[in-house]
Each structure stands twice: as structure tokens, then as C-alpha cells.
Amino acid sequence: MTQGLGRSSVPAGTLIGASAPDRTGIVHLGLGNFHRAHGAVYTAQAMAAAGGDWGIRGFAHSSDRVVAPMRAQDNLYSILQLTEGGTKAGVVDVHRDTGVAAHDPAAVVAAIADPAHRIVSLTVSEVGYTRDPATGRLALDHPEVAADLVAGSTPRTAMGMIARGLELRAASGAPVAVLSCDNLQSNGDVTRAVVEEFLNAAGVNDDVLSFVSSSVSFPNAMVDRIVPKTTAEHSQRVEDLLGVTDRCPVPAEDFSMWVLEDDFAGGRPAWDLAGATFSTELEAYEMVKLRLLNGSHSLIAYLGVLAGAPTIDTAWGLDFVREAVLGGIAEDYLPTFTPPTGFDADAYVSELDARWRNPLIGHATTQVGSDGSVKLLQRIPDAALFHLRRGRIPHRLALCTAAWIACVAPPAGFDPDPLAERIAEPARERLAETVDGAVTVSDHVRRIMTGGFFPAALADQDVFTARVAELLTLITRDGVRTAAADVAAASR
């Protein structure tokens, strides 16, 4: 039997960056695959370049799926880099302690309050920000948020834990940065707003509010690396390459990008020496990433699921998907923002093509399509409104919305490909209640568009709702290819 990965069995020459010292300087919430292949790697490489006591104390939210194997492996794990030229594996050694927030939320609050920690980073997914989809503000009626606001309660939501941790930290006055690494537009600003809304709703004293406003920074950041879920094949490949068994390896493409605002109230690792970019053009970088990559990713995922394609590369191999996505980039997304200085759209799109085509990544369309009720808010409404306010219909954004509905809230009598049932969608039940009794596809779509799943400004755009209904009718009656063809014809 092969030896398990652990401190005494790291194969020579495979360490990525430097091992962290025992002291931890970063608390990370959301110990999943993305953080382990992105922020953790930059931190290991920054310490290799410039030292620093930036060990990471990582918390998963509710499951010990990652934490249990990491603990059994001295908190080590490997990255399996999925390049078309061949795979390679390396070991990351920056986590000094790992735990599950739901098992011990008080430990998370105490870690955030501890002045030794100068950064609190997050990859808690879009759902973890507990925002109202229609207003973008903290969802005060969310049952877990309401419970967290009760005085003396132990918080269960990520935002509640951060707010309560900062409330305690105010006593020391120690500055800290809260760094969102999730795919949200203006993710730092959003995090500050939601945390401050929580503190206000909790009725904390003015000293706490003034500490948060003066000594806690919330830098915006754009994060990019495609990191799929781990499969048994990935684990076997790591074993073949390293000669040890890793129970929680992370597969990832070799491309990686991180652009941040340099606003770290308590200092930061030398991430710039590890390849991160510090920039003042964050909004522009976020637009490029969230619209061209993530918005297109959603369209590939939902069209792919409806066509029975299990992975992004197989969906991207379908002509009608490529045509819809490339048309969407050119007509629906690129005109909606000013890109960063020196941005080359053709080069970016051809790089996306290579990334989506990579068959080794095996990114499930159902994974990318998960949590659409929260993710599409970053990817559709603002871009759609840009066009609608100028009298144009963004056909591919309507197609993406229709395809999402077809997958997670199909109209009566329509059975999408069985893959659709595997899409995790937190709003599935609420969507079903909303459309219950709808007599036509138009009524079905109107109820969803006006049901609090999208901002009111988009819900008010009858022309968009009508186009989504037309496309959903085509998907359900004639199939997804016909709907995509209708979009292509309408855009000519």
C-alpha cells in the first residue's frame, strides 16, 4: 500500500513555495478547492520570495470533507496541475490549523478577533454573503441571519461570524483586512456593506462602528483560476506522480490570476512577488472576468446541460454553444464596460477558448450551473439593463436566463436532460412555489422575473421578460438548439 501524504513523506522537490512558520497571520473562511489552489498557493510563493509569518488558519463552513483528510495529512495537500501538455503535482504547506466553522463557530469569531491575524480572507461562495437578491442588501429575513442577530447568540453565517469577530476585535483596535475572493462585483465593497449592515442591525455601539470604518479595510479583488471538484481519477493521478496517497488533492488549470486593491490595513504577504497584480483599475478587471468568463461560463453550463453535455469542454465543443457564447461576448458583454488599460479582447477570448477546451479539466456543467439564483445576479442584470435602457434586447442574456429556468424551474410538461436535476440550486423550492399554477410559459417566466429573484429594475423590463418567455417556449417545444438559432437570427 502507498504511504499517505504527511510532513515526513513530502517527495523531494515537490513543495510549492515555502512552508509557513507556525504563527498564523491569515484566517480563511471557506476551505474549499478554490482557496487551496489560489490564495494559498500565492501565499506559499510570497513567503518563498519574501518570508513573513502568514500561516493560514482555515475553516470550512459546515462539512469536514476537506478538513478531516487535511488534518490526517498534517494539513498538507497537493495541487494537480491540468495542462494539455501533461499533468504535474506539487505540495502546499501553508495551513497551520484547520477546522469546521459549524462545529465551533466561537473559534472562528475568536480567530477573527485575535490581533495576530491581520487578514481574514473568504471564498464562501456567492450564497455565503446572505444578501437579498432583489436589493443586494443583507437579507434580514433570512432565518440564519435573523438568528445570528439575536444578542448573545453564536453566529452561524459567514457574515455574522465576521461581524461578531470584528466587534470583539474593536477592543484591541488592531487593524485587519477582510479580503473577499469570491466572484462578486466589487466584492470588497459588498462585504463591507453587508458586515456593516449586520453590525447596525445588531445594535453594536459606536466604538465598534468607528473601528470598522477606520481600521478595517475591505479591498476589492478579482480572482481567476478554474478549479473543478476533485475526482477519484485526480487522486489516482496524484498518487502516480508523487508516489504518496493524498486524500484531498486539488485539480486546477495552470492559468492563475489575481488582481487586488493594495489596501491591507494590517499588512499583507508579498503576493506581488508571487505573480499577483496590485491595481487601481479593479472594477474594469472585475467586469472582464465576471462578464466575459463567468457570464459566458453560465451560458455554456446551462446550454450544455440542456444538450446533455456533462463538462464544460464537451459543451464548448458544440457549435451552437460556441456561437451563442462568442456572440454574447461580442454583442451583450463587451459593449457594457470600459476594460482595463491595455486590454486585448481578441487575445482574452482566444485564451478563454483554450481554457474551456482543455479536456483534462473536466469541469462539470452542473457545478458551474449551481447556485444560479445567486450567481446570475453578477452576470446578467447590470449588463442586460445597459442594453435595455438603450432600446436593445440582449438576446444571449435572455437565452442564459431562459436556459437557467429550463434547468432548475422547468415549466409543466417539460423534462430537461437528467443532468439538470444534479444542479444544486438553493432557490429550487421557492422557484417551484412561485410558478405553481402558472398556465402559460409567459406566466411562468413573468412570475419568476417579478418574484424577487432579480432586481426590480430588470423585473420592470417587460421586453426582456417577453424575450425570455419566447426563448423558454422554443427550448421546451423545439429544443435548445432551435432557441440558440433564433437568437443568432435575431442578432443578425
Ligand SMILES: NC(=O)c1ccc[n+]([C@@H]2O[C@H](COP(=O)([O-])OP(=O)(O)OC[C@H]3O[C@@H](n4cnc5c(N)ncnc54)[C@H](O)[C@@H]3O)[C@@H](O)[C@H]2O)c1
Ligand atoms: N472553483 C473555481 O473555479 C473558482 C474560481 C474563482 C472563484 N471561485 C470562488 O470560490 C468559491 C468557492 O469555490 P470552490 O471551488 O472552493 O467550491 P468548494 O465547493 O470547493 O468550496 C466552497 C466553500 O464555500 C463554503 N461555503 C459554501 N456555502 C457556504 C455558506 N452558505 N456560507 C459560508 N460558506 C459556505 C464551503 O464551506 C466551502 O469551503 C466560488 O463560489 C467562487 O466565488 C471559485
Ligand SMILES: O=P(O)(O)OC[C@@H](O)[C@@H](O)[C@H](O)[C@H](O)CO
Ligand atoms: O465559482 P463560481 O461558483 O462562482 O462559478 C463557477 C465558475 O464560473 C467559476 O468557478 C470559474 O471557473 C472561475 O471563476 C474561474 O476563475
